[in-house]
Amino acid sequence: MSEKKRLTKLPTIRRMPMYLRMLTKVQKDGMLHVSSNYLAEALDLEAIVVRKDLAVAGILGKPRVGFEVTAAIAAIEKFMNFNSPSDAVLVGAGHLGQALLGYTGFVKLGLNIVAAFDSDPGKCGQVHDKPIYPLSEFSERCKDMNIHIGILCVPGRFAQEVTDLMVAAGLKGIWNFTPRKLNVPDEVVVQREDLAEGLAELSVKLSRMSGTEV
Amino acid sequence: MSEKKRLTKLPTIRRMPMYLRMLTKVQKDGMLHVSSNYLAEALDLEAIVVRKDLAVAGILGKPRVGFEVTAAIAAIEKFMNFNSPSDAVLVGAGHLGQALLGYTGFVKLGLNIVAAFDSDPGKCGQVHDKPIYPLSEFSERCKDMNIHIGILCVPGRFAQEVTDLMVAAGLKGIWNFTPRKLNVPDEVVVQREDLAEGLAELSVKLSRMSGTEV
């Protein structure tokens, strides 16, 4: 029903982890309620943005009181499906790969990295309590574990090759940390993560600051 | 002059590194000219977006011919100031820090990471040909080297503390890889890099794919 219900805009979606983090902090601090104004201040946003975003996740506040912290946390987790984490695998256990592998915060955001793969046998073994397998075992293990999400941390020149492997193993989503465009079938989702974008933004903001307009 | 000239929109700025990469590749392949259509196809964009963006960087093409590859590369590099890299330092030589330290692609984008710092003496030494100094030497070394950009890769709970150190050392831009909001004076620019945003986007796209609308 309501098949054509309006799709939530992406900027709002992308802000959800921020709200969740801040609400959790605020909860730890013992606050039972929080105003949009408080959250906005703490997150460098406008209060109206916070209210609109929370409304999207089904969170309504009370005038004079604000938003109930615990309920808001629960609502975001439900809305974003953070409570039923998906298992994921990572390919490319270099520094970046290991950094992601060791980051414990993803589980709270619905992502559970269960294993990594690397073509270098020397990298195989155990890192951050996560097993690293030879890439040759990729397809078999993914199917065994019923994996749907892959994290791509290999050098750019191997990006498409490993992507093909991921698609063949039945993965449905690829988090792409290489600066390459990946060719995938329509039913596979690719999320690019290109640090160069942020760097470009930073340097332009800096030159604007110092007067060297761009 | 033209102090109030229109500021280039950020989305365009963020796409510049992509164009530069693709143009460089195309150049290596021996192409002298390239059409907006070709670039769009290769980068998953619309041709009109490519043309508008390139125009912003001062690159004009010729009907029937397209854009001159070498000139376009030069124009982007000039527009983005990629040719005069800024020296930067990094704090927090964990896995993420080391990954950034080892990534050679930043120099082409105007960022030259010259050293890292870590509070753990065990981490100090040399990584990827870059020196890692004790954090206690931060301020002195930054001033000596006339550094203006800092990359923050420490655990979240140290984020503000190290930020204060950076500000005190005279840094003007901070690339923030922690999920914390940083308090800085007005004249300091902070660029957030929050992987959780991309992850949230990916998981929503995935659930949309599989019918579980969000």
Place this chain on the structure above:
DNA sequence: TAGATTGTTAATCGATTAACAATC
């Protein structure tokens, strides 16, 4: 010349921001 590809100008779309009545 004919036609591919450009830059420009206008239209659309989507997100943010503003204004304000509702309400606890």
Place this chain on the structure above:
DNA sequence: TAGATTGTTAATCGATTAACAATC
């Protein structure tokens, strides 16, 4: 009650997309 804070509705802003004349 008075006033802080909400949700809603409308206005603005900015980016993308569409249409098309210009031109090599």
